[in-house]
């Protein structure tokens with residue numbers, strides 16, 4: 001009981017803002033509601049960054065003369081043709097960038113999304129595609145739109161725990177990561193990664209739910225003995241796995257942007273094992289994430305932390321293959337009302353739901369603690 005009220009106090013407290021905090025944005029996929037409502041939706045959430053996975057020109061157009069910064073994604077299905085023929089990169093840019101730039105604040109183009117997993121046979125064409133898009137932008141005379149690609153954590157990192165042992169996966173016969181990192185450094189671009197503590201937690205029964213949900217209570221930590229650092233949450237561990245893999249590959253200090261993260265709030269009754277899919281957990285995760293990012297604390301291996309985080313996702317997506325079917329991840333209902341009671345900026349307060357979940361988690365933790373004591 002005592003600990004639980006401490007927890008509520010912790011949720012109520014807001015740390016003062018520190019300069020150069022990561023930008024917090026949201027992802028949007030092909031889906032109604034109609035495009036003209038998206039700027040309003042972002043405005044209501046006080047969010048100024050949007051990552052488009054399906055870069056529909058109508059949606060891009062909706063952001064003319066707004067200050068919302070936009071990340072575009074080139075679909076995986078176009079990556080191999082763009083990798084083999086630069087004029088296909090130009091064609092894409094002429095349809096998705098040239099009509100809008102710079103009146104739409106397009107900042108980054110992600111060439112593919114989780115391409116190494118989606119199209120393993122064409123991995124050798126990913127870097128040529130990135131380079132072709134970059135060269136084509138230069139040809140058009142656009143110099144301040146950066147080019148990168150979104151990896152997925154599980155698709156690119158091996159041996160992720162402890163974080164200091166993490167390495168990039170090898171892609172047989174293809175020198176992929178080295179050239180991409182060199183390109184990112186050379187062009188001042190960021191390493192983009194989709195990172196879901198939710199998935200890691202589900203795959204790993206040794207991870208307590210509180211560690212995945214940013215809860216703060218005694219003994220909720222993991223040590224990386226080799227690196228001599230302590231982790232208070234799974235998100236930081238996964239970020240530092242990326243940091244370590246980059247360092248091992250010979251590249252430090254490339255900014256990291258989390259292009260997708262989130263927690264499903266509901267599931268249509270299909271899979272069965274969905275007890276960790278609920279609105280309370282989703283809200284705790286998102287609140288904890290935002291609070292952590294706003295604290296400016298960074299991660300143990302990267303003091304400045306990540307450069308940006310995009311929350312998956314603005315509206316629930318129709319099943320498209322990347323996530324399990326029937327799950328709801330959207331932070332807005334289709335009628336644009338907020339699924340959650342908290343703000344991405346400003347103050348928030350703990351509701352009854354969290355208090356209950358907090359009790360449950362504390363009971364679990366106390367139980368673990370008793371187990372430990374009994375040894």
Ligand SMILES: *[C@@H]1O[C@H](CO)[C@@H](O)[C@H](O)[C@H]1NC(C)=O
Nearest residue numbers: 048063064065066067068105
């Ligand atoms: C965008 O930013 C500029 C400069 O900061 C400001 O003058 C303008 O009013 C902003 N526009 C919108 C739509 O917020």
Ligand SMILES: *[C@@H]1O[C@H](CO)[C@@H](O)[C@H](O)[C@H]1NC(C)=O
Nearest residue numbers: 023066067068069070105107
């Ligand atoms: C465009 O977005 C970038 C990155 O978020 C920001 O620094 C810049 O001020 C924005 N430009 C305008 C005109 O809003």
Ligand SMILES: *[C@@H]1O[C@H](CO)[C@@H](O)[C@H](O)[C@H]1NC(C)=O
Nearest residue numbers: 081084085086087088089091
């Ligand atoms: C590249 O694509 C363009 C436009 O589709 C086509 O005209 C050209 O022949 C292609 N070049 C090669 C080498 O295939």
Ligand SMILES: *[C@@H]1O[C@H](CO)[C@@H](O)[C@H](O)[C@H]1NC(C)=O
Nearest residue numbers: 069102103105106107144145
């Ligand atoms: C890129 O440059 C254009 C033209 O100078 C400017 O209007 C735009 O705000 C810049 N975009 C970013 C993301 O800095």
Ligand SMILES: *[C@@H]1O[C@H](CO)[C@@H](O)[C@H](O)[C@H]1NC(C)=O
Nearest residue numbers: 143144184185186187188189
């Ligand atoms: C990258 O950033 C550095 C430091 O801000 C700058 O000097 C350099 O010109 C930039 N390079 C490119 C290719 O934009």
Ligand SMILES: *[C@@H]1O[C@H](CO)[C@@H](O)[C@H](O)[C@H]1NC(C)=O
Nearest residue numbers: 332333334335336337338339
């Ligand atoms: C929006 O939709 C949600 C979920 O269907 C519902 O609970 C809520 O009452 C709706 N809000 C409005 C204002 O219609």
